[in-house]
Amino acid sequence: MHALRASVRVGLLLAADTAAFLVARTALHFLLNRQLLRPLDAATRWVVPALGPYGGWQMGAALLVGLLVAGAYRSGDAWRSPQRTLSGVMLAVGLVLWGDLWLRDIAPVLVHYLTAVAGLGTCVLVARFGVDRFVTWLAHLFHSPVERVLLVGEPDEPFSQKVVGRLSRHGSMELAGWITDQSPAPGSIQREGVLGSLDDLWSILKDNPIDTVVLCGQIGDTQHKLLMEAVVSAGVRLLAVSRYDRLGWVRPAPISYRSVSFMELTVPSLRAQQMWIKRMVDLTAAGLGLLVISPLLTLIAIAIKLDSRGPVFFAQERVGLGGRTFRMMKFRTMRVGADAEKAQLAHLNTSGDARLFKIPNDPRVTRVGVFLRKWSLDELPQLFNVLRGDMSLVGPRPFFEKDLATYHEHHFGRLGALPGITGLWQVSGRSSITDFEEVVRLDCEYIHRWSLWLDIEILLKTLPAVLRRTGAY
Incomplete structure (x- = not known):
């Protein structure tokens, strides 16, 4: 029975993946025939994903191979994993376009790759979600559990x-x-x-x-x-x-050491090789981001100077990786001398915790500052901190050094990664989360669960969180 179910699962997934490829291929042909997808360069047609000399069938074969290598046909939850599915699609498109790297410029090949991964990946994810829903619907229809x-x-x-x-x-x-x-x-x-x-x-x-x-x-x-x-x-x-499931973030892995079988217990936190990958992504994204938004940064700087006296930027000592301090950059959103007024306004702190100092309608904030805070534009200069290596794009939010004196043992776990411009706390509620223990839990959860996919997920959720402006003040 289990062998039969495995065969049916693989058969349905193969059918769904093949159908997804055919849908993507048909949609591309439709756009090309209707001239709805126009190339930026007629000589290279570098906006259109390459189908190949055989009408794209080699892309279909590569898709099945890529998904197989990525483990997207395995049992359990593996075949439902979006990460495995997208990894298989990325591998498949890379296999097909690998030869083009030697024949064409990198720019058109990169555009081919990204558009093909986006289009084909979306189709495959939708098809596999449909298979999952279809099987569940059949089980309910015939009152027969799988x-x-x-x-x-x-x-x-x-x-x-x-x-x-x-x-x-x-x-x-x-x-x-x-x-x-x-x-x-x-x-x-x-x-x-x-x-x-x-x-x-x-x-x-x-x-x-x-x-x-x-x-x-x-x-x-x-x-x-x-x-x-x-x-x-x-x-x-x-x-x-697993008995180790009771131990929170501990991940068991079987290993052999000196011919003796062991179960290695590890915590999937940021390790050396992971930090190198994260650093490379940070440098690339922050550098490109600063180039793209440089006109916006200039306009914000002019608005701040015209609105109130004082410097454009505001630097503050914060605590980063391992408890080391650094100067975090922000656009100035308060009047000069606002820090000296903090003690007088402590009774307005809505969180009730000095480590989370949040005041709605803070009287120290300037007119431009209100706008910058609502849209989180005051955080943009922290891209310079990312380039310097003090911060990362995604990570725990940095706190003040004086707060360390109030930390309990489990609070120091949030210092195990570079602080970030955005993070799991921000996309989970921003300033509406006023419980410091909940902030620590979210920060530690991010460190323990870290993966490149998690960073991408948080970055994608950051823009909707900013646009909703929930809890931002």
Whole structure:
């Protein structure tokens, strides 16, 4: 049954990916035939993604190969992962356009690559989402769950409830019941949902149509052997919830060291190679960004000078990576001497925490400053901090050095990455989040979950957050 389901899954995904390619190819031909997509250069046609000499079929073959290499056909949640899907599309387009790098300028090839990835990636993601919804709809239509799950453990434990909550979100799964590791005491009342103990496992698997057994708790070696023998004989899949899932961000990975098998426990925080990748992206994006917005920076500087006396820029000592201090640049949005008035306005702080000093309608803010703060334009000079290596585009928000004296042990975790112009805190609510513990949690979550995809996701969410102007003052 599991082999059949795997075959059906792969078949549906292959059909969906092929259909997505055909849709993208047909749409491109339609745009070209109607002359709706005009090239910037008639000689190179560098706005149009290259289809190749065989009408684009090599792109279709490369797409399937790229998705296969990226693991986008694997079981579990792997085939639903947008990261794996987009990685496969990027690899496929790169394979097709690799030869063009030696024959044409890099600019048209880059435009080909980006437009092809965007168009083809969108089609494939939509098609795969449709497959997922279609399978779930069929399960509801015929009242037949895709998978019936039997859980082993104590149903009253918080960790077991957490597992049930996650599995119950998917309508394609049906929880058949529980098996406990201990037999109930004589005369005790049978608990709801409990089908028996591990001693009854053979008969339960024989009498119930179970597809998967999920081990939630910890059992002894003898019981584990009994469990393995039963599920193998019944042709049932066995999944064990990682015990390290209880430890927050810890990620286990099997390794062999000196011919001994170990489980390495790591935290997926920013490491050396990841920081190099992040730094390269920061330098490229900040440099290009400053070139593009230089006219806007000039206009803002003129407006600040005309609005009130004082310098255009405002520099403040902040705490960065590892507790090191740096001078963070911003456009000046307050009148000169505003810092000296902070103690007098402490009673207006809406957060109630000196480490999150937020005052709606702050009387110290200038007229131009109100506009700059509403649209977060006062943060733009921090691109210079990014070039200098003091900050990153995405990261925890930098705080004042004097706040370190009030930190508890778990607060220092947010100093494990370069501070950012934007971050998980900003896109989750900006100034509307007034609980310092929640800010620390979001900052640490970003560090622990870091990936290039997460940075891209936060950057894409930053513009809508700014446009909504929620919590900005």
